[in-house]
Amino acid sequence: MEDEHVLVDDLEEYLGPEALITTSGSYYGVFDDHDGKNATHFVKEKLLNYIVSDVAFPISVEEAVQHAHLETDAAFANACSLNNALSSGTTAITVLILAREIFVANAGDCRAVLCRRGKAIEMSRDHKPHVERSRIEALGGYIYDGYLNGYLSVARAFENWHIEGLKGGNCPLIAEPEVRRAVRIPDDEFMIIGCDGFWDVFTNESAVAFPRKRLQ
Template identity: 95%
Template sequence: MEDEHILVDDLEEYLGPEALIATSGSYYGVFDGHDEKNAAQFVKEKLLNYIVSDVAFPIAVEEAVQHAYLETNAAFANACSLNNALSSGTTTITVLILAREIFVANVGDCRAVLCRRGKAIEMSRDHKPHVERSRIEALGGYIYDGYLNGYLSVARAFKNWHIEGLKGVNCPLIAEPEVRRACSHDLVDEALRRCSSDNLTVVTVCFQKSPPPRLFPRFMARRCMHFEKQL
């Protein structure tokens, strides 16, 4: 087995008071290693600390997670340059729960599924090479029999730095994660994506005695106009 996993039910207890976690939280991850388990172990040990120590945390959690994945990947590359025996790779999925919000981030083909009232909701998608063909080919990579550069079955992972063509800054294998937030923010994001020209308000009603924690805005949306020609 080249896989690793992490289960943190209480972030404050796990990280200690110096982490300044202002709300209850949990963290879970699966790390699917390949070519030995060094990468999986490294990411398991380092990723969470990079998330909570990022300047964007906890105000802009999605941004902090994005930064942390890339910083962990760079740190692993540096470790491999000092010790070539570490060279390996891993796909990763993490679930960060802060109060009533869930943040799922993944690179590769590990999967997260949310069970809501008995129904399964996909919280991640596989990063298969054919889905990202244009990006891969633009960076000099290729897909052979469904495999990236004829070797990996995924388009995103913490890197196999020992494989020719899959190392360096501008290579076709990336560690940039997709992050999904299970929350009413998705409605606002979708309206902005469609260039809504009106005010945007989403109200979430909680039918429990304990109210949800106060939420802070992640960004200020710029006003954009959408015009349609009527025929």
Template identity: 55%
Template sequence: MCVQDVESVCEQVDDLGLSTDHNTPQFDSNQITVVSNSFPMESICEDTVVAEERYNSFTPIIRSGEWSDIGHRNYMEDTHICIPDLARTCNNKFLGEEAISFYGVFDGHGGKGASNFVRDNLPRIIVDDANFPLELEKVVTRSFMETDAAFARSCALESALSSGTTALTAMIFGRSLLVANAGDCRAVLSRRGLAFEMSKDHRPCYDKERLRIESLGGFVEDGYLNGQLAVTRAIGNWHIKGLKEMDDRAGPLSAEPELKLVTLTKEDEFLIIGCDGIWDVFRNQNAVDFVRRRLQDHNDVKRCCKEMVEEAMKRGAFDNLTVVIVCFQAEPPPPVVVQRGRVRRSISAEGLLNLKYHLEG
């Protein structure tokens, strides 16, 4: 369920031994920046972001909705979270003029222990970091890793929690949107009707992930990490030998998220966050088109989420299904006409000979 009760999110951390010190739409690719300190990702250019802020007076109006369904599975292992004001929810001493909104989808596997743990603990670990909210990129990365370590400690006490989960979160502060992903959930941004990925699916078939895995002593077998997992980044799975730690060094299954930061403008309409079951039956642009039509019909974000999950089931989705939609405008998306690229047509050599024959009589 979506967590909106302010006290329920952050009560389970104190006993885990955690430290608190711590009109054709045009898209400018410079506005989206990959942020990471792990191989083989790129680094952020802070000067570019600051320069863009000076010329952007857009103030997002945040609306969100969520929906989930067990689908055709026997067990529900997905969970999600929606927090309009992260600092206030977790009783953090920092209460700025602008709220920091926090949204997440967590797709569990091998049980729901890990997904529930991350939902209940990750937000508090983020706000308790000593650098929150000034260095959010570093804070979020560190918090994913610390949540993973905390879950490992809890697994030592309760073996039933030996499960895993992918995790995708989105934080909105001012005009900035920061997406953090570890796993195969996906976030897609609608910019005036065009779909832009804010995350990459961390699967063994992804070349950058395969290179990272092999550099850490892992391997891909039949499309699975070490022949066992369909994802290459996740929180948990400490019970699977050789994935998280190998000979006192990091193993190939990483909890470190890949980050993307974007400065929102008036062109940005909404963000779709979905578990992999959603993206099994929706392509990125198809999902954006679907959401835009529904918002234009009734402008009800939660109803739109419900309709998207129902549509996924009609299309044959088999997995648990969870979607969170965050809108940045109060009004529904306006109609747009997307100009399509010119289609180049060619004729075969045989066709040219036939044409020559007919022309020459």
């Protein structure tokens, strides 16, 4: 597996005037694939456009992000139905900054950590199967050796429609994100977003301490 990322420092410049972005904004994301990179590329290219084109944006950003995840998931499922060779999956974490507001959306086991006054503040929750056992079992799924239905190490992700029993209807793997909102303050220094491979090596505190020492 290899992760992909997106860096958009200026939303208005990136999207153009038709996007009707009325405030300063930025967008960042990390996408970690499994079973091929097609899903990663699709979500990386499409998710932001679905967010800003949603009827709820920018009045209710959380709602727009929720809708966009599900719409992106369904769009890729449709693409896979036309070309089975595209079948694959990806986790995703995105950070949308609009003026002083920060919206972190996570589906999977990537993670975002904010450095505020030198302290590490976790801005997302890892969606490991054991964390969502109740929801998984209520939908007829199971956890075997830490894996969802004995196959995936995450409880939320995009796509994977090719894996029998995981997606579609009331199946246990979902693309719905958890969205967290925060208001930026002067003491916010930086944010780190990374895939599970990064966080397997670094604790939140050590990940923050390393760049902070070099930035001082």
